[in-house]
Amino acid sequence: MEILKARIVSDGMEIGTEIVKVDSFLNHQLDIGLFLEIGKEIKRRFSDCAINKILTIEASGIAIAAITALYFDNVPVVFAKKTQPSTMTDEFYGAPIKSFTKGTVSVARVSKKYLHKDDRVLIIDDFLAHGEAAGGLCKLVEQAGGTVLGIAAVIEKEFQGGSQRLREAGYRVDSLAVIEKIENGKIHFKTE
Amino acid sequence: MEILKARIVSDGMEIGTEIVKVDSFLNHQLDIGLFLEIGKEIKRRFSDCAINKILTIEASGIAIAAITALYFDNVPVVFAKKTQPSTMTDEFYGAPIKSFTKGTVSVARVSKKYLHKDDRVLIIDDFLAHGEAAGGLCKLVEQAGGTVLGIAAVIEKEFQGGSQRLREAGYRVDSLAVIEKIENGKIHFKTE
Helix, strand or coil, X not given: CHHHHHHHHHHCXXXXXXXXXXXXXXXXXXXXXXXXXXXXXXXXXXXXXXXXXXXEECCCHHHHHHHXXXXXXXXXXXXEECCCCXXXXXXXXXXXXXXXXXXXXXXXXXXXXXXXXXXXXXXXXXXXXXXXXXXXXXXXXXXXXXXXXXXXXXXXXXXXXXXXXXXHCCCCEEEEEEEEEEECCEEEECCC | CHHHHHHHHHHCEEECCCEEECCCXXXXXXXXXXXXXXXXXXXXXXXXXXXXXXXXXXXXXXXXXXXXXXXXXXXXXXEEECCCCCCCCCCEEEEEXXXXXXXXXXXXXXXXXXXXXXXXXXXXXXXXXXXXXXXXHHHHHHHCCCEEXXXXXXXXXXXXXXXXXXXXXXXXXXXXXXXXXXXXXXXXXXXX
């Protein structure tokens, strides 16, 4: 997705060789005009799938998932929670998610009310790095007996191996901007 | 907003006299069709304001803010963070927010890059209860020298006093469904 890559180059900040900071438009301040383009492009790439639910994880995936849902006939969006809120009194599906940047493990939770065996789910997140969050969300869908039709990430850091691991596990993965490496302060994108 | 009130009655669950659980459509599973109606109604109520930024707080406010931004010419949305992410290396504005349900205090943070003195801000959140979150967000805007033009909540629990305190402090507050009390398992809305 060329306008996204151009935006990452113009407004993103690489920190060392591992992190791209895009909080000016993607995950702190949100450029809703760009999000509409992102949603449209995700729909284009998964237009062959009969998706009836979008699943994401708090917090940065939520706005992308909500705007993208507009292009999928307003299918429900469910976001997994990283902490157990006081009002979450129902039974839930849970999957551990390791954070490599923080060195912690959290549990992604979705109430059993909101994932079912007839769900055909598109998983959406802002970043795909080691694939921990997306892999955990797949587990939640499968605990409910549902089907993961695909995983869409806005930015993939291919060098961290998440997409390869997820594809080897049988999932369809499609990222709008794939970063091969960050070297000498320059972001190298994979050619589409 | 009648369709919202009807939805709260049909799908919400009151827990005791203090909590209304609306996670089937508002803050765990999200009904994007309803969110479009919510966004349209927030725009209607604040149509006289020259808003150039929407501010919310993670996680439940994000989708509402993102969809509402569509009705305000795609103004940027900024969401305050409740924890300091590893990539938040910039200076930030911070305000303490007390959670009455959890009995904790967290700090809402926004990078100084994303709030400015020429900002005319609409604050959006899912719930307005004691007014702690909204009040904290107002402080962030004011630390930056910006102006809070209004506070929009989807559901207000008037009996917890937040809206009154915020209005006494000079803010314009408008909530789409105002709950006066919860009694004997029945939700009583304020008449508009």
